[in-house]
Amino acid sequence: NAGVTQTPKFRVLKTGQSMTLLCAQDMNHEYMYWYRQDPGMGLRLIHYSVGEGTTAKGEVPDGYNVSRLKKQNFLLGLESAAPSQTSVYFCASRRQDRGLNEKLFFGSGTQLSVL
Amino acid sequence: GNSVTQMEGPVTLSEEAFLTINCTYTATGYPSLFWYVQYPGEGLQLLLKATKADDKGSNKGFEATYRKETTSFHLEKGSVQVSDSAVYFCALSDQVYKLSFGAGTTVT
Numbered sequence: 001n002a003g004v005t006q007t008p009k010f011r012v013l014k015t016g017q018s019m020t021l022l023c024a025q026d027m028n029h030e031y032m033y034w035y036r037q038d039p040g041m042g043l044r045l046i047h048y049s050v051g052e053g054t055t056a057k058g059e060v061p062d063g064y065n066v067s068r069l070k071k072q073n074f075l076l077g078l079e080s081a082a083p084s085q086t087s088v089y090f091c092a093s094r095r096q097d098r099g100l101n102e103k104l105f106f107g108s109g110t111q112l113s114v115l
Numbered sequence: 116g117n118s119v120t121q122m123e124g125p126v127t128l129s130e131e132a133f134l135t136i137n138c139t140y141t142a143t144g145y146p147s148l149f150w151y152v153q154y155p156g157e158g159l160q161l162l163l164k165a166t167k168a169d170d171k172g173s174n175k176g177f178e179a180t181y182r183k184e185t186t187s188f189h190l191e192k193g194s195v196q197v198s199d200s201a202v203y204f205c206a207l208s209d210q211v212y213k214l215s216f217g218a219g220t221t222v223t
Contacts, residue, residue, distance in 0.1 A: 041218055042119075042204060042217050043204065045213055045215075048213055090158055103161040103164065108157055
């Protein structure tokens with residue numbers, strides 16, 4: 001059982017380049033999330049999805065776009081990368097069933113550097 | 116809005132020492148509270164949780180009690196091991212679809 005898989009694991013971009021981070025989960029979870037982790041700031045929510053075909057903004061959505069065309073995949077796009085987007089990105093998913101009590105399952109992260 | 120405040124690290128301890136990581140929160144309603152742990156090079160994983168006031172979550176020797184009167188959820192372990200070296204995150208969920216995380220505390 002793979003759980004939550006993120007690709008790629010590492011990437012270096014130049015300012016202005018674009019890229020897409022892929023998150024895939026095989027647990028049939030309804031909810032999926034993208035977080036970024038920065039030193040001293042913990043995890044901040046970028047975008048999330050409560051089901052196939054739906055997305056919503058989190059705390060820090062600017063400069064990012066997302067899509068959830070299939071239930072198992074959640075894509076995070078950077079259209080024009082900036083140095084401020086250098087971070088570690090985590091994807092997570094959770095079931096809908098038990099509401100507030102349901103835990104998140106995390107991927108292993110993507111280390112992105114923008115030069 | 117909702118927020119979680121954790122004690123700043125890093126925390127450096129000797130093996131078998133007592134560990135406490137303070138966590139306080141601000142939220143409307145009745146949130147569920149969580150501690151997640153991140154081992155080096157890995158994603159976060161759930162350590163323990165508590166869903167209502169006075170609940171105690173426990174796992175792997177770690178404990179935390181949901182204190183509504185002090186809006187706190189402090190993490191404790193009586194005797195730490197080298198394998199407990201990690202980053203610990205306090206989090207709350209008061210909406211079905213998302214969690215708010217603290218800044219994380221590095222324990223070595």
